[in-house]
Amino acid sequence: MFKYLLYFSLIVPFSGLSQHQIMGTFSPATDFKTTMLYQLSAGNLSYKSYGAVNELGHMKIDLDTSITPGMYKLVYALPQSDHNFEFIYNGKEDVIFNFDRTTGVEFINSKENQLFQTYTQSITAAHYKLMELYAQPTMDPLTYKTRVHHIDSLQQSYEALSKGMIVSHFIVASKPYIPNSVETAKTYIQNAKSHYFKPINFKDTILQSSNFIIDKSIDYILGMHASETPSFEDYKANIDAVYQAFSSTTPSYQLTSLSALNDVLIKSKQEALTVYLTETYALPLATQLKAIEMKAAMETFLRVAIGAKAPNFDIEHPLTAAKTSLYDLKGATTYLLVFWSSDCGHCMNKLPEVHSYISNHPNTDIEVIAIGLENTSQPWNEVIKGWPNFIHTIAEGKWENDIPTTYGITVTPSYLVLDASKTITSKPYSLEELKTVLDQK
Secondary structure, eight states: OOTTTTOOOOOOOOOOSOOHHHEEEEEEEEEGGGGEEEEEETTEEEEEEEEEEESSSEEEEETTTOOOOOOEEEEOOOSGGGGGEEEEEEESOOOOEEEETTEEEEEEEEEHHHHHHHHHHHHHHHHHHHHHTTTTSSSSHHHHHHHHHHHHHHHHHHHHHTTTSSTTHHHHHHHOOOOOOOOOOHHHHHHHHTTTTTTTTTTTTHHSSSSSSHHHHHHHHHHHHHSSSOOOHHHHHHHHOOOOOTTOOHHHHHHHHHHHHHHHHHHOOOOHHHHHHHHIHHHHHHHTOOOHHHHHHHHHHHTTSSSSSSOOOEEEEETOOOOEEEEOOSSOOOOOOOOOOOOOOOHHHHHHHHHHHTTTTTTTEEEEEEEEEEESTTTHHGGGGOOOOOOOEEHHHGGGGGGHHTTTSSSEEEEEEEEEEEEEOOOOOOEEEEEEEEHHH
């Protein structure tokens, strides 16, 4: 939940306001224009207000009576999914913070958020001190027990301090595994893993109204392994355990959460795990709940996931009108699909670079299929004359054309790298990433 809330300071809080407010200072000020406030509720969000960021980086949002205590998200840039932080509003005080693009958010007036931050810092530092002992050649039992006792004392202390507060839900759910006796590293890892979800009440609507459960689940999937080199089967087993942990919640919340997990795994470049989670759990649940749009999005993802065979499409040469198809192309060891448009300024900057790079690449077995998303054949017919080393085809109707629709293309330019059998091997995000991929061919 609070992965961005890492740094702290203490200054005199702003006071004397007739109503509660959210106030912040953004740095560097020129990087920010406006903020949007959302209230979170069990996987859903409701827009509440916005606040402009002035030339000094200051913003303010007045909170009226519709702003009830609970979990909130402040979005400060686009895309929203990548530029936001969550916080608690308890209805009793202003929320005041500083935000730096590099270091994140620092609350300077908000008891509940500050308490969770100090708890997280303290418990993390104490756990690190315990883990240091496992790196020693011999284990000192007294030191081990002392450090375990310190973790236990911290947990009890913060649970007592937060009693009756919203933040209590998160502190209780964050309770780490605390050994009863000295344990070997292997035993500790096994016990920590089996304990991992026990403190978390998955039905808790406060926890459901934040990213806390999603973040904990991702950490479990990617990080809770007995081996330093976990196999794909180990990762799959962790996904199974996460799904089991969600089984006590409503199907709609499960689906929302699985979709969120998929998004994080994709951003983490864990596409094979996303495929497993989608095929095994998310897609069947979307089908069961008749969630048409989510089901379609999942099916599109699976259709063009790394490891899938790229969907076939017709290719018509613009000058000779000769027809072929992607699957009919032979002879190359690597095929690059480039989705672009002649009215896309970024494409018109990048496509000449792609053409030059491919034309001078030492591997001559790379074939480029450039799919132009166009409303009409002009000016596309003229533009492509500058890139004679590409195989060109037009997708008239632009975004409504079957080719970009089948491939789930939402931005141009987009790149997909295929092997000789037309299996998707990479989906580079940028030209720089594309060059890195192709330089390995």
